[in-house]
Amino acid sequence: MQINNSVAVITGAASGIGEAAAKALAAMGAKVVMADMDAVKLQGVTTAIEAEGNSVACKVCDVTDENSVRELMQFAIDRFGSLNIVLACAGIIRDSFLITPDRETGKVKKFMSTGQWKQVIDVNLTGVFITLREAAIQMTNHRFPGVLIPISSINKSGELGQLNYASTKAAIALWPKILAGEFHARGITNIRVAAIAPGYVETPMLTSIDPEILGKIVADIPLGRLVKTDEIMSTVRFIVENEAVHGTTLEVSGGIIGKGLAK
Numbered sequence: 001m002q003i004n005n006s007v008a009v010i011t012g013a014a015s016g017i018g019e020a021a022a023k024a025l026a027a028m029g030a031k032v033v034m035a036d037m038d039a040v041k042l043q044g045v046t047t048a049i050e051a052e053g054n055s056v057a058c059k060v061c062d063v064t065d066e067n068s069v070r071e072l073m074q075f076a077i078d079r080f081g082s083l084n085i086v087l088a089c090a091g092i093i094r095d096s097f098l099i100t101p102d103r104e105t106g107k108v109k110k111f112m113s114t115g116q117w118k119q120v121i122d123v124n125l126t127g128v129f130i131t132l133r134e135a136a137i138q139m140t141n142h143r144f145p146g147v148l149i150p151i152s153s154i155n156k157s158g159e160l161g162q163l164n165y166a167s168t169k170a171a172i173a174l175w176p177k178i179l180a181g182e183f184h185a186r187g188i189t190n191i192r193v194a195a196i197a198p199g200y201v202e203t204p205m206l207t208s209i210d211p212e213i214l215g216k217i218v219a220d221i222p223l224g225r226l227v228k229t230d231e232i233m234s235t236v237r238f239i240v241e242n243e244a245v246h247g248t249t250l251e252v253s254g255g256i257i258g259k260g261l262a263k
């Protein structure tokens with residue numbers, strides 16, 4: 001699929017990977033609809049893209065709310081007349097070990113709360129499910145050529161303190177295979193699915209963490225540095241432009257493997 005003149009919807013577009021993708025796709029000639037819960041940041045990025053003279057619109061959207069996502073897809077079609085690329089970037093972390101005992105007493109003093117568990121499942125799993133489903137409904141009903149790109153993570157292989165997050169990312173890594181098979185079984189030939197599993201990417205989600213911990217993370221990356229948002233974007237471009245990429249999850253990690261399995 002050509003990026004020029006395509007219509008791209010990006011969730012989580014106000015920051016990090018989503019923001020970089022919105023700017024890059026718009027610069028390549030896509031008509032971009034940016035969606036995020038953070039209205040202020042969303043408007044800021046939209047204004048910056050408009051200032052470059054590129055086609056962009058934005059909509060405040062909570063990916064956990066199916067009406068909100070349904071309205072988002074309809075908004076893209078009403079505004080730009082199609083729906084072709086859907087990049088599901090909205091995601092959160094709420095890290096905690098399952099249980100942490102007190103060093104002196106040996107009794108459990110902290111644990112991952114049900115709220116921490118559910119928030120991550122709601123946004124990273126149910127939110128992406130709703131996003132892909134609503135996009136696929138529109139692409140099928142209108143016969144738009146489409147490509148769905150959910151964002152997994154290299155921590156799909158396991159990471160300490162991320163029982164919730166890693167569970168969502170492992171699940172998403174399976175979806176392209178399942179959906180490619182389902183679409184094939186139902187005679188849907190106009191939609192491809194390919195996920196990206198980034199390693200540690202230089203975004204606010206990461207650069208805001210304790211510099212000491214960040215140093216340890218970087219020391220474990222064979223590439224010797226964090227992945228850049230541009231490198232995720234060039235993978236998005238590869239997926240969109242190469243029609244043989246379907247039913248797969250591409251790792252872009254600088255060589256790192258999930259620590260939970262490595263240690």
Ligand SMILES: NC(=O)c1ccc[n+]([C@@H]2O[C@H](COP(=O)([O-])OP(=O)(O)OC[C@H]3O[C@@H](n4cnc5c(N)ncnc54)[C@H](O)[C@@H]3O)[C@@H](O)[C@H]2O)c1
Binds near residue numbers: 011013063090123204
């Ligand atoms: N940064 C990394 O190192 C890294 C690595 C692997 C995977 N990822 C994944 O990539 C995706 C983007 O990460 P990022 O680093 O750009 O994060 P980020 O925190 O910079 O951006 C995430 C965006 O999602 C938005 N968001 C959160 N909840 C939402 C909701 N319910 N509805 C709509 N928008 C919502 C936030 O407002 C924010 O703008 C996430 O799924 C993340 O898990 C990131």
